Amino acid sequence: MYEIKFSRDVFNFLKKRNKNYQKKVVNSFDILAKNPFNDFFDIKPLINKKGHFRLRIGNYRFLYEIRGKELLIYCYKAGPRGDIYKK
Numbered sequence: 833m834y835e836i837k838f839s840r841d842v843f844n845f846l847k848k849r850n851k852n853y854q855k856k857v858v859n860s861f862d863i864l865a866k867n868p869f870n871d872f873f874d875i876k877p878l879i880n881k882k883g884h885f886r887l888r889i890g891n892y893r894f895l896y897e898i899r900g901k902e903l904l905i906y907c908y909k910a911g912p913r914g915d916i917y918k919k
Contacts, residue, residue, distance in 0.1 A: 834865045834903045845910040
């Protein structure tokens with residue numbers, strides 16, 4: 833099973849959302865921790881970034897990295913579609 837870590841930005845993003853959405857995100861990442869290559873979710877790999885993926889939950893996207901040797905899923909960015917891919 834993989835460990836899940838959220839960046840401070842993602843944590844602050846989630847704090848601003850309602851409790852139901854927070855639970856939905858946490859439950860989704862808990863399922864990913866068991867099998868990060870699950871076909872159940874809307875996941876796409878990021879182009880030109882090996883090991884980085886995009887997870888869509890509702891109207892928001894979550895960018896995360898899978899670090900296989902550490903058994904870690906690190907979610908580093910969250911936001912709406914228009915803003916998530918900008919640097």
